[in-house]
Amino acid sequence: MKTNTLLIRTPEGIVFALPLAGPVTRFFAWLVDIACLGVVSQLLNSAIRMLGWISEDFATALGILLFFVAQIGYGIGCEWLWRGQTLGKRLLRLRVMDAQGLQLQFSQVVIRNLLRAVDGLPMAYLVGGIACLVSQRAQRLGDLAANTIVVRHPQPRQPDLEQLLAGKFNSLRAHPHLEARLRQRVSPAEASAALQALMRRDELEPTARVQLFAELAAHFKSLVEFPPDTVEGIADEQYVRNVADVLFRPRGKTKAPAQP
């Protein structure tokens, strides 16, 4: 099945996830690289024009050679020296990696870059893009031949938790042992869903919002049962807010809220 994450299980039994880059992000990175190559070509042209005063033939030959080397060598050089990144990939936080999580080898870098000749057919990386879409690991043909993948290194966006959660009395905090159980039972995906729901509450239709928070609250209540007097009279949205507070703001980091 095609997913956007590659899971690697180490012999020690630990699983780590590598988020795979899709064809669109990679296309934008390629556009940046093309722009860089354009700038390099312009600079080379200017330098070579000066050499033309000495020998026109030599200058033209040098121009052809340097442009060819830049065209072929840009990807190879950058990815080898910057451990799987070109300028475009750096900007878009992408990196080429070995498909098994091992170190990227020189031969892998060369093969994936030389096979751009076939990935780029018939124009604008159509073959590579289609291969990327249908491949399980979002690999173009060059990646398949070189055993490489392109992963994303997204900048984690820190939500403003103080704005979102602070200043409210949280009745769940009165039961530290249940708090701990809640933290243990809620999966990262569930915690993220609760936080996203709170952050985007104003974007939701009122009916959909009520339904969403009802479902989330019911789910969290099914995971850990707090005493009835603790949760009595709390709206579903507030309950989810309290759960997110427990999950994302450990005890030591919270200011003691004033009792209402």
Next chain:
Amino acid sequence: MVIDLEKFVLAERPYWVELEAMLVKLEADAGLRPDLKQLQRLHYLYERTSADLGKLVTFASEPETRRYLENLVARAYGEIHETREKPHRLAPLDWFFQTFPQTFRRHAGAWWLSVAITMVGVFFGLGAVAFDSEAKSILLPFGHGEMDPAKRVAREEREGGKHLEGNKAKFSTHLMTHNTKVSITAMALGMTWGLGTIVLLFYNGIILGGVAVDYVLAGQTKFLLAWLLPHGSVEIPAILIAGQVGLVLGNALIGRGSRLALRARMRAAGPDLVTLIFGVAVLLVWAGFVEAFLSQYHGPQLYAGKIAFGTVELVLLTVFLTRSGKRGSEFRVSSSESLLRAPTQNAELKTQNP
């Protein structure tokens, strides 16, 4: 599992920091060779961090710490479980005179197939141009289709290569880059299960056969040999090696006669592909020089010398590809990474204890 997260992070952080520092050093210097003690420490830190990640992996409230540990474990995994040799020192002469011909011989089957496909193309082109006068203008590129060989020979001998004066370097680099692009395409088309490579080789054969028979039928065999041999004796084998690379790639993709999985086959073939295509590029640079600075000079007094030069080149290339790097029995040099040799001395890797 319920853990006191703050206490846990405080207790484990020094180990993570130490592991990160070791990884930064290893990643920054490809030639670094830790000694046994340092390796043991690295392994210990990797296992400890892996265990920490295992504890935190379902802990919802710390996605940042989990991501940080995943990153550390992924990097350490790459360092520890990588068994291929880490290269860094350039050794181009060893690579060219040993690794390249050894790799070429290791894939002799693909080479002969490349030659056979081209020869089929040669005979097709030969037959087409010899028996169908209209085929010439369709099959032969670069203006050869419309050219009368006898007229061209007369013109070339009259000019004596003067038309290239002031353009030799440009012409030479144009030939080098064009032929290298064709070679890369021949290799890359191996990803079409070798079919694209076969078509390219066949078409090259047609051109070669068509041009050859055109000049032979016009009674210009001597001119043809003097024109093509000096550069063609290196350029044509180079293109055939590029075809060999494409066929090796195609074979790795198909997996005929191999019990390995696709990824393992590709991993095994990769370094050899790079070695061969780099070798092709070197040969084409030489051929480009010869074509621009020797092949295009024509005149009856030059023909014998040019044919002799081309023949010597062909013999030397044959000896080079069949004999160079042979030491008793052929041994397998693992990869094109031998272009970049690993050092023998141990380098110091300072570890910091928390």
